[in-house]
Amino acid sequence: MQFQGEPLTPDRCRALRGRAIALIPQSVGYLDPLMTVGQQVQRVGQLNGLSTRDARAAVDRTFARYELPVITRQRYPFQLSGGMARRVLVSTAVVTQADLVIADEPTPGLHPDVVTETLNHLRELAQGGRGVILITHDIDAALQVADHVAVFYAGTTVEIAAATDFATGNLRHPYTQALWRSLPQNEFVPVSGNQPSPDSLPSGCLFSDRCPWVTAECQVARPELRWVRQGWVRCIHAEG
């Protein structure tokens, strides 16, 4: 893995984590239940080099931006609604000024209004010039805000497509196509079979035991990512 052109070594990860790279965690349970949310977000600001005064001002600015009432600073996580707690988590990333924000499954279990609100906040961060990676199982959510979608299978990226490719059917990998067809609003047909477990991966292409296009050639080696129809695909038979 590389970040800004340099290998992401363990030492570099430690130096960048929470500063140049910020995480919006999956669950509001990641907030410290024993500390007010104002203190928590302020602490992140101070860890990013802000003075106490500047960190306090950054919290005020960020909370105002996300329409969190002033009193929210003094609240503990259990005193917040799900939507408010989610906005506090986004605030922890915003006060860092990180170049890259990774949002790890931020939407499951949320009310649809809060999902839209959370996605809009992520989009706004991207519009402001930050890189945003949204990790999700919710393709609809991703397509609402993403520019590009990377599809994973068995721990491997099998396709990177423009979000618009899903609407136009310009998908390259048989797994991505099957995933798209499986959605309720499309054909609602499941992909047959199961993902292989990490300790019994097939030889060659990881999708070979479920793929309708499989040939003997697919079982020889793991396919490399190829540039096909303006997107990346890990399939030797994907056509241009």
Ligand code: SF4
């Ligand atoms: S490489 Fe072969 S098995 Fe793998 S996705 Fe492509 S056609 Fe299917």
